Amino acid sequence: MMAKKRFQIQGMHCVGCAMTIDGALEDLSGVKSASTSYARGYVEVNYEKNQLSEDQIIAVIKAAGYKAKAMTSGGD
Numbered sequence: 001m002m003a004k005k006r007f008q009i010q011g012m013h014c015v016g017c018a019m020t021i022d023g024a025l026e027d028l029s030g031v032k033s034a035s036t037s038y039a040r041g042y043v044e045v046n047y048e049k050n051q052l053s054e055d056q057i058i059a060v061i062k063a064a065g066y067k068a069k070a071m072t073s074g075g076d
Contacts, residue, residue, distance in 0.1 A: 018043075
């Protein structure tokens with residue numbers, strides 16, 4: 001089952017940071033796509049919910065050198 005979730009990112013300083021996050025997430029099995037917006041400070045991830053948890057996605061973002069937290073549907 002596909003899911004779409006946004007994660008707030010802290011620590012991005014440039015578009016290159018956004019590309020790093022996209023690349024790290026897209027290498028993760030179960031991620032269909034990742035689109036990071038440096039200007040908006042979040043990444044939107046399309047992923048297989050039965051293969052990955054939000055915590056696993058956050059762990060990959062942290063391993064890439066950034067802080068992340070899941071956003072509520074209201075965009076907290």
